[in-house]
Amino acid sequence: MSQGNSEAERSAARRDAAVRAAVEQGLIGPGEPVVGLLDVAGIRASARALREAFEEVAADGTPVLHAFAAKAASLVPVLRLLSEEGLGCEVASPGELALARAAGVPPSRTVLDSPAKTPAELREALALGIAVNADNPEELSRLDGLTRSAPTASPLGLRVNPQVGGGSIGALSTATKTSKFGVALRDEGAREWVVRAFADRPWLTRLHAHVGSQGMPLELMARGVRETYELAEEINRAVGRQQVDTVDIGGGLPVNFASDVADPTYRAYARLLAETVPGLFDGRYGLVTEFGRSLLAKHGTILARVEYAKSAGGRAIAVTHAGAQVAMRTVYAPQSWPLRVAAFDEKGLPKTGEPVPQDVAGPCCFAGDLIAENRTLPRLDAGDHAALLDTGAYYFSTHYAYNSLPRPGIYGFATTPDTVRFTPVRAPQSLPDLVTESGGDYATDLSELR
Numbered sequence: 025m026s027q028g029n030s031e032a033e034r035s036a037a038r039r040d041a042a043v044r045a046a047v048e049q050g051l052i053g054p055g056e057p058v059v060g061l062l063d064v065a066g067i068r069a070s071a072r073a074l075r076e077a078f079e080e081v082a083a084d085g086t087p088v089l090h091a092f093a094a095k096a097a098s099l100v101p102v103l104r105l106l107s108e109e110g111l112g113c114e115v116a117s118p119g120e121l122a123l124a125r126a127a128g129v130p131p132s133r134t135v136l137d138s139p140a141k142t143p144a145e146l147r148e149a150l151a152l153g154i155a156v157n158a159d160n161p162e163e164l165s166r167l168d169g170l171t172r173s174a175p176t177a178s179p180l181g182l183r184v185n186p187q188v189g190g191g192s193i194g195a196l197s198t199a200t201k202t203s204k205f206g207v208a209l210r211d212e213g214a215r216e217w218v219v220r221a222f223a224d225r226p227w228l229t230r231l232h233a234h235v236g237s238q239g240m241p242l243e244l245m246a247r248g249v250r251e252t253y254e255l256a257e258e259i260n261r262a263v264g265r266q267q268v269d270t271v272d273i274g275g276g277l278p279v280n281f282a283s284d285v286a287d288p289t290y291r292a293y294a295r296l297l298a299e300t301v302p303g304l305f306d307g308r309y310g311l312v313t314e315f316g317r318s319l320l321a322k323h324g325t326i327l328a329r330v331e332y333a334k335s336a337g338g339r340a341i342a343v344t345h346a347g348a349q350v351a352m353r354t355v356y357a358p359q360s361w362p363l364r365v366a367a368f369d370e371k372g373l374p375k376t377g378e379p380v381p382q383d384v385a386g387p388c389c390f391a392g393d394l395i396a397e398n399r400t401l402p403r404l405d406a407g408d409h410a411a412l413l414d415t416g417a418y419y420f421s422t423h424y425a426y427n428s429l430p431r432p433g434i435y436g437f438a439t440t441p442d443t444v445r446f447t448p449v450r451a452p453q454s455l456p457d458l459v460t461e462s463g464g465d466y467a468t469d470l471s472e473l474r
C-alpha cells in the first residue's frame with residue numbers, strides 16, 4: 025500500500041539538505057525569520073506517480089486529464105511545473121483561473137468548479153473553452169442561456185453529490201446528506217431530474233463528483249465514484265447514446281501527516297477504483313481527476329527561526345515565527361491538522377539533544393497560537409529552527425492576515441550530492457505591500473467623510 029521507504033528517506037534527505045542550505049545561504053535569518061521550501065524533484069515524482077497509476081488501470085487510449093486543484097498551492101510556478109509534467113488545473117475562482125492562465129495552462133486542460141460562479145465568470149470560461157461543471161439547477165439554467173447566445177468549445181458537466189457520507193473532518197466532507205456542493209442525488213426526485221436535465225441538453229456531457237478531502241476512507245471515495253458512474257450509465261441508457269462521455273472523479277486522496285512515507289499511494293487508489301468501478305476504466309469514458317493535497321503536501325516545509333526559548337508553569341516554550349499566519353488550520357483545529365515539527369540547530373543541522381516536552385508557539389497575539397503543544401523534541405533554543413513538515417499543500421494558499429504578519433517568501437529547491445540550488449517561487453510580502461493591502465492609499469479618506 026505504501027510508498028517504498030527508500031523514496032521517503034531520499035525525500036527526507038533532500039529536505040534536510042535544503043534546510044541546512046537555506047540557513048547557510050541566508051534565505052532565512054533574523055531579517056526573514058520564516059520561509060517556505062518546495063522540493064521540485066518530489067513534486068515531479070508525485071505527478072509521475074499519479075499519471076502512471078491511472079495509466080496502469082485505464083484501457084489504452086482512455087483520455088485522462090489530471091487537473092491539479094489550484095487551491096492546494098495557488099502559486100504560478102507550481103502550476104507551471106505541474107503543467108510541464110502533463111497535468112492541467114482545476115480552478116474554483118476568477119483568481120485561480122488567472123493564475124492558471126499566467127502559468128500557461130492551456131484551456132483544454134483547465135476545469136472550472138465552484139459553487140458560486142457569476143454570469144461573468146461563466147461567460148469568460150465559455151469564451152475560453154475551458155471545462156465547466158455546473159453546481160446546481162440554477163447554474164444549469166444560466167448555461168442554457170449562455171450556450172444559446174454564443175457557441176462554445178467548453179465541455180460542460182454537472183456536479184452531483186452522491187451523499188455516501190462524510191469522513192473524519194466534517195469541513196472537508198462534501199458527500200454528506202446536506203453538503204452545499206452539487207445536486208444531492210438521493211433527495212426525492214433528484215435523480216430523475218438529473219436524467220431529464222441531460223436528456224434535454226445534448227451538450228451536457230460530463231458528470232462530476234468530489235466526494236471529500238483529507239479524512240475520507242478510500243472505500244467511501246470509491247463508492248462515491250461508483251454512484252457517479254452508475255448515474256452516467258443510467259443517463260446514457262435513457263438517451264440511447266454515450267452522451268456522458270467523461271466522468272470527473274474529483275480529488276481527495278488523503279495524506280499521511282505522521283511520517284515521511286506517502287501512504288496511501290495513487291496506485292493503491294487507482295487499483296481500488298478499477299476493482300470497484302471496472303466499467304469506468306474500460307475505455308468508454310474519459311476521466312478527469314482533481315487531486316491537490318496528495319500532489320504537494322509532502323514536498324513543502326515551513327522553516328521558522330526560534331526567536332526565544334522560555335518556560336511557563338514548568339512547560340518549555342519555543343517562540344518561533346511560524347504560527348497561525350502560515351498554519352491557520354493546524355492552530356485552530358489541531359486535532360484535524362496535526363503537523364510534525366523537526367528541530368534544527370542554528371546552523372540548520374538536525375538537533376540531537378535530549379528530547380523534552382515543549383510547546384512550539386507562533387508569533388501571533390493569542391494564547392492558542394501553537395503549532396504543537398507539549399510535543400517531545402530536542403529542546404529548541406533561541407536561534408534554532410523549527411521545520412513544519414508536509415506543508416506543501418494548502419498551507420501556502422491559506423495565509424492568515426492576523427497581526428499583519430507578511431506572507432513569507434517561498435523557494436523551490438533542487439539538490440545534488442554536493443549542492444542545493446534555490447529559486448524564488450513567491451517573494452516575501454514587503455511592508456509597503458502590506459500597508460497598501462490594508463488601505464494605505466486611503467489613509468485620510470475616513471476622516472474626510474462627514
Ligand SMILES: Cc1ncc(COP(=O)(O)O)c(C=O)c1O
Nearest residue numbers: 093234237275276314315316317
Ligand atoms: C471540487 C474539488 N476538487 C478537488 C479538490 C482537491 O482535493 P484534495 O486536495 O483533497 O485532493 C477539492 C478540495 O477542496 C475540491 O473542492
